Amino acid sequence: VEILDWETKKQLCFLDKVEPNATIREIRLMFHKLYPRWYPARQSIKLDPQGKSLRDEEILQHLPVGTTATLYFKDLGPQIGWTTVFLIEYTGPLFIYFLFYFRMTFVYGLDERFTSSPHPVVNLACICHSFHYIKRLIETVFVHRFSRGTMPLRNIVKNCLYYWGFAAWLAYYINHPLYTPPSYGKKQINFAVIMFLLCEAGNFSINVALSDLRRNGSKTCKIPYPTKNPFTWLFFFVSCPNYTYEVGTWISFTIMTQCVPVGLFTLLCFIQMTIWAKDKHCTYLREFKDYPSHRMPIIPFLL
DSSP, X not given: OEEEEXXXXXXXXXXXXXXXXXXXXXXXXXXXXXXXXXXXXXXXXXXXXXXXXXXXXXXGGGSSOOSSOEXXXXXXXXXXXXXXXXXXXXXXXXXXXXXXXXXXXXXHOSOXXXXXXXXXXXXXXXXXXXXXXXXXXXXXXXXXXXXXXXXXXXXXXXXXXXXXXXXXXXXXXXXXXXXXXXXXXXXXXXXXXHHHHHHHHHHHHHHHHHHHTTTTSOOOOOOOOOXXXXXGGGGGTBSOHHHHHHHHHHHHHHHHHTOHXXXXXXXHHHHHHHHHHHHHHHHHHHHXXXXXXXXXXXXXXXX
């Protein structure tokens, strides 16, 4: 196996006597022995300089290569585990929100009128926001199974700015002393809470169903199907119902708080999750010829 630099095409090493049934993971480990600073998670091994990275479980003899296989290496940079990423991303908003909810003096001032809110919806919003991120933390530790173990370390700053920044922005306005409750009062709030809880239950159900597909530790992509759980029946119509429910959660939180920053955050969530859903949908279509043709990426019958 000859390994070249993906950019300069310069030969980095030549691995001799590699068995035909060797996996890409084994080749990564061989390469790591020659270049210790490029640990396996940091390596992108490709058949073509501009192509996709090969998966760990792919076998050399099943690839379109000759007696001497030429592979291309790209340095992905320092990596960080996905579990650590999610724990950092989701712990921040949880605690940042409380800084505003408890009306810290350095945020709103020392006026006694600013120490508590007369609107019950403010307390309810704090409970729902906290519940959402606690649920995410629990899922990260006990539910999620990642097809890729790491992501580039540089992305953690961008992700934290997004989650932590928006948490501070929306918390500032929801807990502000001049905050006004929703226009339609309890009816609007109660409707939003019911919608919120249903979407949270749906999102959790989908995450569990997706996790069950990788119960044996497999990283192979599989087609997800509905189970006996009614919340998973959304798989009949969309490829990524976890994103559908996630967007529904933030729409309900927007209705509950009737707050513009929450609405903007919801819009950005929808845009980003639509991009992820379309990408996942295309992956399913590319890898499975029998993939259900009636499914849409994120919104049934529309998108």
